[in-house]
Amino acid sequence: MWLMATLPRVPSLLVSVTSVSECRKCSSLKSSIALPEPSNYFSVSLSCISSSLKAKKSKRFGNSLSVSAAMADLATVLVTGAGGRTGQIVYKKLKERSGQYVARGLVRTDESKEKLGGADDLYVGDIRDANSIAPAIQGIDALIILTSAVPKMKTGFDPTQGGRPEFYFDEGAYPEQVDWIGQKIQIDAAKAAGVKQIVLIGSMGGTDPNHPLNSLGNGNILIWKRKAEQYLADSGVPYTIIRAGGLQDKEGGARELLVGKDDELLKTETRTVTRADVAEVCIQALQFEEAKFKAFDLASKPEGAGTPTKDFKALFSQINTRF
Numbered sequence: 001m002w003l004m005a006t007l008p009r010v011p012s013l014l015v016s017v018t019s020v021s022e023c024r025k026c027s028s029l030k031s032s033i034a035l036p037e038p039s040n041y042f043s044v045s046l047s048c049i050s051s052s053l054k055a056k057k058s059k060r061f062g063n064s065l066s067v068s069a070a071m072a073d074l075a076t077v078l079v080t081g082a083g084g085r086t087g088q089i090v091y092k093k094l095k096e097r098s099g100q101y102v103a104r105g106l107v108r109t110d111e112s113k114e115k116l117g118g119a120d121d122l123y124v125g126d127i128r129d130a131n132s133i134a135p136a137i138q139g140i141d142a143l144i145i146l147t148s149a150v151p152k153m154k155t156g157f158d159p160t161q162g163g164r165p166e167f168y169f170d171e172g173a174y175p176e177q178v179d180w181i182g183q184k185i186q187i188d189a190a191k192a193a194g195v196k197q198i199v200l201i202g203s204m205g206g207t208d209p210n211h212p213l214n215s216l217g218n219g220n221i222l223i224w225k226r227k228a229e230q231y232l233a234d235s236g237v238p239y240t241i242i243r244a245g246g247l248q249d250k251e252g253g254a255r256e257l258l259v260g261k262d263d264e265l266l267k268t269e270t271r272t273v274t275r276a277d278v279a280e281v282c283i284q285a286l287q288f289e290e291a292k293f294k295a296f297d298l299a300s301k302p303e304g305a306g307t308p309t310k311d312f313k314a315l316f317s318q319i320n321t322r323f
């Protein structure tokens with residue numbers, strides 16, 4: 001038998017009933033079903049179609065029934081900056097874990113959407129414009145913020161001549177507009193939508209107002225990022241603030257991760273972390289209470305120098321800083 005089931009915040013799916021028996025409590029139908037997944041099937045045991053699932057035999061489509069089923073607790077997660085280097089890894093990982101999450105991504109342009117495959121779960125919007133991101137935010141359970149102002153290098157820099165390159169931000173795309181106003185708009189929208197958690201990626205270095213990154217393009221980027229972090233911590237929404245060290249484009253899952261506070265890791269030799277590891281920590285943070293209401297620095301030991309981190313609950317348990 002096939003049932004047409006409406007899952008919470010999940011599009012209608014065809015589910016296959018693998019076994020049907022009688023509920024001992026109320027003598028009504030009890031069944032076990034398998035949800036079709038792109039890559040695999042997983043089974044959900046339903047205690048009782050009539051009581052637990054509040055099944056409604058409302059419509060028949062040939063041999064299909066329409067039921068309201070609250071059985072698979074799939075969380076809808078939006079990652080913003082999904083076209084960015086870390087954001088696209090998070091988006092991909094969420095899609096791969098379709099047994100746990102319904103993935104959504106927010107990108108800024110149609111070109112970015114096409115580059116990521118152009119799926120319907122990719123929304124195009126600008127975080128500086130609340131209206132443009134409203135459709136992406138509506139109905140989500142969690143938000144992962146991976147947007148950032150991106151400095152551009154001025155033309156004419158010749159490394160063979162020595163000196164340092166100069167950077168600038170496009171008008172309207174300074175860190176104040178993107179990392180402060182844009183993050184604030186996302187946080188406000190997510191809070192209004194009733195999200196259960198917001199994960200925000202910041203950067204190490206924020207304790208030092210004179211950090212060299214602040215003079216880049218005259219943008220004070222770490223200062224504005226820090227302001228957004230504080231806004232999130234004060235929002236009342238369960239949050240996880242991850243202040244990453246220098247990001248590397250290397251494989252994930254191969255290094256021992258290190259958490260710290262107050263930029264202490266910056267004074268050590270371990271100040272970098274791979275984008276893939278940051279992406280994994282973002283998603284793992286959704287799974288453990290130990291990650292909520294926490295802010296921490298994140299770096300890793302070099303590959304081969306420690307034991308690759310697998311136990312994220314233990315990692316988050318080491319953190320005791322709320323900001």
Ligand SMILES: NC(=O)c1ccc[n+]([C@@H]2O[C@H](COP(=O)([O-])OP(=O)(O)OC[C@H]3O[C@@H](n4cnc5c(N)ncnc54)[C@H](OP(=O)(O)O)[C@@H]3O)[C@@H](O)[C@H]2O)c1
Pocket residue numbers: 081082083084085086087107108109112125126127128146147148149150178182201202203204243244245246247248275
């Ligand atoms: N680079 C480092 O070493 C380092 C170190 C520590 C922390 N971090 C932080 O880690 C995070 C991830 O870094 P990353 O290098 O992976 O990011 P990234 O590649 O620079 O991606 C940033 C994303 O933000 C998007 N964005 C910018 N303005 C937007 C707007 N107004 N509306 C919608 N989207 C907008 C960009 O969209 P487009 O693709 O359209 O431009 C881009 O996809 C950032 O917050 C970064 O500051 C970086």
